[in-house]
Amino acid sequence: MIHGDTIVALATPAGAGAIAIIRLSGPKAFQIADKVFESVSDKSLLNQATHTVHLGYIKEDSRTLDQVLATLFKNPTSYTGEDVVEFSCHGSPFIQQELIKLLLNRGARMAKPGEFTLRAFTNGKMDLSQAEAVADLIASDSEAAHQVAIQQMRGGFTNQIAKFRQELLDFASLIELELDFAEEDVAFADREAFEKLIIELQDVLKKLIDSFAIGNVIKNGIPVAIVGQPNVGKSTLLNAILNEDRAIVSEIAGTTRDTIEDEISIGGLNFRFIDTAGIRDTVDAVESIGIKKTFEKIAQAKVVIVMQEAARIWSQKEAYAQDVAKLVHKNPLKPMLLVANKADLINKDDAKALGIFIQEVAQNHPKCSTLLLSAKSGMGVQKLQDKLLDFVNTGALKNDQSIVTNSRHYDALTKALEEIIKVRQGIDAQLSGDLLAIDLRQALYHLGEITGEITNDELLGNIFANFCIGK
């Protein structure tokens, strides 16, 4: 990774819009920008203050490419910590391309994915976990994912980790000092305070590691398979859930929902609904493939909603019970929700009896819950959302606890905990300082990996390759 050069990329989403931003960062950002920019007031960009905006034209020789605003950020008070120029141009893809081409011709080079944020990290503008949080923040599409990402971007649990690491480091120094005076048998490190710190850290690490279960759910959403034939009301149900959300969201995003294979936010968490067909035995080859796929999708899901029309269940009780039994048999540990839709279309007495019947079907199986609803009228839709949330352990979320969503952090925390446990056992067994120091150094290493105090090119390459270009 060379930092001597000046990089350029489109920073706004691809496509046409009112405006787009092309970002330059590097030692020659101002020089390159000044070559292509002609201020309306004939000022040179080179003499302007940081954090100021200037109106002018982009010129390629005699040709005028666009009227733009140039915003200047002088190092170190920029995102990357380098000199940065952001051109705000008209948002046509043609202009975006031409402007980038022009800046490339004037000495910039195309930025690699995440290269702006990588520079911010190497210039000390943020630690590694904060850099990772930037990518998570951009990818976040639910309230919960967003909150965790922004907490992390502002320091989050890594501040705590960094503090512990510093204290550990102090003890490690003292213990290593003891080694230098090994023959004199002095103990610089207060073993009692040290053990207290280790116990405290062990507790924190354990909680963070445990939070990854919910963190993973927050980040990746919860896959829910809906088993049910076409017209059973699957799309209507999802639209009913969506409409619970404030209407403004769909107005802004222009949301239209034609497919049922989609993500819907419930209680700030993303549920990813997967449409599947029925599960009846068949001799037809095409249908058999469909059934096989249904079972594959059920296997991927965390929860399965089995949806059937109330009237249909009522008229074919035995077949229904068999279908459910078959599903449960193949997926004995999978949480299931038996839903009788269009329950408002059968009379009240039948509905009552039907409710009891489905509960009986469910009773024979573990992890099975039931619900009568009408997706069309909205009856029972709120209850269904509550039940879906029940399937997820949202305890950590509610308690505003630090949550680990990144599997790299999870990995490093787990390894650090293993070493810390060894250190604790060592203290209990009154191990000598030199033996303690080995495990301690390993723990320090893994904790350092999280914040990026310990790093290497391969690790950085892996992390930033997943960024979008322009960030």
Added chain:
Amino acid sequence: MIHGDTIVALATPAGAGAIAIIRLSGPKAFQIADKVFESVSDKSLLNQATHTVHLGYIKEDSRTLDQVLATLFKNPTSYTGEDVVEFSCHGSPFIQQELIKLLLNRGARMAKPGEFTLRAFTNGKMDLSQAEAVADLIASDSEAAHQVAIQQMRGGFTNQIAKFRQELLDFASLIELELDFAEEDVAFADREAFEKLIIELQDVLKKLIDSFAIGNVIKNGIPVAIVGQPNVGKSTLLNAILNEDRAIVSEIAGTTRDTIEDEISIGGLNFRFIDTAGIRDTVDAVESIGIKKTFEKIAQAKVVIVMQEAARIWSQKEAYAQDVAKLVHKNPLKPMLLVANKADLINKDDAKALGIFIQEVAQNHPKCSTLLLSAKSGMGVQKLQDKLLDFVNTGALKNDQSIVTNSRHYDALTKALEEIIKVRQGIDAQLSGDLLAIDLRQALYHLGEITGEITNDELLGNIFANFCIGK
């Protein structure tokens, strides 16, 4: 249209990216922004200079939504001429939506399409044709369309029109003055100078009106039907044309070209290629529908490329001649290009004879041209591009002449010219001032429509409804 309120919209393209911009404009822009923005240096946005950028957090009560940059533009030195705040936030669709919702809750309202530019127009920041050019600029996807739009945005031919209109207005005043002194038979207006102006204006209007033919082509692209069976090499040909373009374009845009129904820029103009199947008579119902569609698409095209493999033409000469004759018979006035592809796969002598044969086939028909090429090796591809450009009269484009691309302008120019011709005839017939004044006023009206000096709510509504939201 109420201007007392403060509007908000996403200004960058929809979707995820490194950053997105949410734009506020109106008298309360600063107040609303200050309510949600917490500067890292504890400054209030209300006391800051125009054209400055500030780092801080978006806060909704105790919740932190994002870290953002706030850029301030004080009236009148902003795009709209009002107070404007642009928030540059992380480009997740979730954050975009939440920030807009928050600003709506704090007193802004959602902007209508084009409302920022409408405000710029009503605040005198640009004339109507310049406002229209903004939309054209964003929509422009070829070099020619872009150049015409930016020329227009910087004033373009409407500066000239406005100048003429002012001179006409002066004469109109003098002539109306004569009417006040009608009984004294004085002539304030120099008839000779007036006629000179009218002749000059007539000439300018005529040239502008004529330029609309090419202007329309520039704006909307040139539809080209390619007639040819699958595997005849249509996609290969389009990719060969595309590769002539600098590779960087596809690198930036991530272009992949799977379909042949696509636009390709040749010589700065957009050619829209329309895939069609063969044209052979058939008894098969499905194929018949295909042939009907082929003829429909040919009717829409400005040019038709008839593509066949060289070896196939050579082995079925008579059928080929008949096919071409049938096509020409149904579209006698449509320019056609007979292309023999894979010409490198037959031997040189055959290729020579084939070239002569196709030319003979073409000779029987008007507006028919021929070409031997190899899309795969690139042989003849440049010639094909030249021939396609020949079909378009690009004279005006080459001469750097003002070009009218907007049908509303074309309409107003045409009406103005009609009135100017009447005025000229009136001068020649030595009509009295009161009669001249009537036609003159009409001409002034239509010229004023172009720049927006004459306007009404319906016209404005029509123009700005076609803008994107956020511009």
